[in-house]
Amino acid sequence: MIPIPLVVLVMGGWCAIYLADTLLKASDSLKTSYEEWLTSYGLSISPFHIRWQTPVFNRLFYDWGRWKPRLLYQWFNLGMVFGIIAMFSSILLLGKTLIQTLSQMLMEAPSPQSERMLQVVVPGVNLPVSQLTYFFTAILISGVIHEIGHGVAAIREQVRFNGFGIFIFIVYPGAFVDLFTTHLQLISPVQQLRIFCAGVWHNFVLGVLSLVALFLLPVILFPLYYTGVGALVLDVTEDSPANGPRGLFVGDLVTQLQDCSVHKVEDWNSCLGIISQEPQIGYCISAAALQQLSFPARVYKRLDGTVECCSNSSLTDICFSYSNHVDAHLHACLPARKTIEANQVCRSNADCQKDSISSLCVTPSLENHTRLIRVKHSPQMDMLFVGHPPHLQYTEAALRMCSKQAKLIKILTLLAKFEDELLFVLRFCPVSDWEVEP
DSSP: OOOHHHHHHHHHHHHHHHHHHHHHHHOTTTHHHHHHHHHHTTEEEETTEEEEEESTTHHHHHHHHTSSHHHHHHHHHHHHHHHHHHHHHHHHHHHHHHHHHHHHHHSSSOOOGGGSSOOOOOBTTTBOGGGHHHHHHHHHHHHHHHHHHHHHHHHHTTOOEEEEEEEEETTEEEEEEEEOHHHHHHSOHHHHHHHHHHHHHHHHHHHHHHHHHHHTHHHHTTTTEEEEEEEEEOOOOTTOTTOSTTSOOTTOEEEEETTEEOOSHHHHHHHHHHHHHSOOOEEEEEHHHHHHHOBOOOOEEOTTSOEEOSOTTOSSEEEEEEOOSSOSOEEEEEEHHHHHTTOOEESSGGGGOSSSSOEEEEEEOOOTTOEEEEEEEETSOOEEEEEOHHHHHGGGTTSOEEEEEEHHHHHHHHHHSOSOOOOOOEEOOTTSOOBOOO
């Protein structure tokens, strides 16, 4: 809904303007000078309406209206044909919308608004207040282009052009052209039709050009943007599992989840879906490093049958399972980040036998349906998430991502990041609070 303070501000502002205008016009000493000032600036004030008109642009309009008369003649003929077709089409569309609306009013369970052919845009109701600036700017630009069409067509048909102006009605901006009515009534109906249809014709052309510009936006902005390299984090809510000192930050570029590459926003969901369905992935570690990092720990089974070998109070260590030529069920409590970082992923020891160094595939031993997920997000160090993948997937609404990234934003983000690079492991437990290493 529209914020009440905004409504009070708009109504109070209009009341103040109208009251000041009334008092100045009622004043014997100020009335004449005030009306002369309004006339000199082309201003007129009425309740909830301010209008400004100027002849400054007359020369420009006449130059446009006399440029290549034959081309303009064909141009406005096209506009006339389009205007006639659009008029009858709009009548059919409005009639169908009316029938649809009446039928929905008689139904017990009306269909959603998204199924309607036409929808009324009401600021604060189905248009967010945060988008009002763009909305009113678009209305003003459309109105100016619309009236330019009328003005140029009128000059082309030898109708005197008196001036161009802009108005504000309550909060809606608009534009208008002042034409000499007598000249307009003396020309033929076809000439009048060219003038009347020129506005909507120019709006149609503006809409087509805007759509073309929208589709060509990646090409137009190519020097400033690059695409298909990841998902840019635009916002992280406080209750998101990805929030934290070593979580995701605004401006981070997510490029990989485990061994699944992320090139766009859709890849975020697909990768998490794959991680949920497949078994926990492992990480290659040399036998020497495994012996150096591991330390004695008590091995016990959880209620779901999985194995735990680390202390419950540990925020940095995770129990890993592995096998060698002697025993197929070995466990070691290892520092998560040192074990995972900079090591390739694996699913068996065979995936790690690519060089002369003896390496093993260690797999996190976690509760059922729980995964350890390594999230690569430049320029930060990898985020380690322990929990159910859907909990991270459901944050898509909270992690509003974009598949395009501006180089300038990237540079500023790099400069603004924290300098400290401490260890961070994010554990998620459905029955407890989030635990973050201080």
